Amino acid sequence: MDGIFHEKQEGNLCAQHCLNALLQGPYYSAVDLAAIAAALDERERSTMAEAGLDTPEYRAFCQQPSSNFDDSGFFSIQVISEALQTWGLSLVPAKSPEANNCLSSPENEKAFICNYREHWFTIRKLGYQWFNLNSMQRRPKFISDTYLSLLLAQLVSDGYTINVVRGALPECSADALLLVQPYDPALDPEAEEFTPKKASAEDLAAIGGEKPKPARDSSPPAKTADADSVRAKRLAFFDKQQSASPSQKSETSNENNSAVPVNAAGGSITRQESSSSMQDEDLQEAIRLSLMSS
Secondary structure, three states: OOOOOOOOOOOOOHHHHHHHHHHOOOOOOHHHHHHHHHHHHHHHHHHHHOOOOOOHHHHHHHHOOOOOEOOOOOEOHHHHHHHHHOOOOEEEEOOOHHHOOHHHOHHHOOEEEEEEOOEEEEEEEEOOEEEEOOOOOOOOEEEOHHHHHHHHHHHHHOOOEEEEEEOOOOOOHHHHHHHHOOOOHHHOOOOOEOOOOOOOHHHHHHOOOOOOOOOOOOOOOOOOOOHHHHHHHHHHHHHHHHOOOHHHHHHHHHHHHOOOOEOOOOOEOOHHHHHHHHHHHHHHHHHHHHHHOO
């Protein structure tokens, strides 16, 4: 991780940090990018002047501030694209037809440049591994192949604009080192790996990925009582009650006579009602036993 070039955020110079993270070296400064932006402004002014210097469109254009940079350190995507052309690199919007649905198999690409609310940052492959080189982070963050698609899906869902970098990236020491000795998070006490929030089906569909499969219910299916089995066990229970010894029956009779049952209205329950209630309880007990032994 120490061999990866990483610039921390300074002012609003995220475009500078993004480019240098992609190229893995301090290749561009704010002055360099300002010169590129000024050249773009002059090119646009010349194009507007072709229709005449006295046209309302040209005069309005000259009164507007530059769309390519400002005093805060912001630089447009046109400036970034122009800087990359020097290296034979180009930016292709990830959702455009020219990108060949790159977000569905991002591991086959080399790098991505992302933007949200005028903040630029790079996600790049070094060796065979991916890293988030956002200058707002204290250090680069390792991204496993499992999480790469989920990260891009999350960025799309959050409103980021993603561009895929096409062309041969310049050689760098970090790439050569990680090819020989891949980064192992288990050996890094300060490892910071991207942990995605739960990706919805819509998030994955936005990048052309597969929808997550629903989790399987591991709980055993509920048992269904068999009517014949219940009936047989119920009869066996009643036969057992009828074949009980006289002493057991006497004890049961004494227990039943030890208290006078009372109904909900406060009156005494008749012998017929008590017998019916006992039969109901016996039936419920038989059913309970049958279900327990099923």
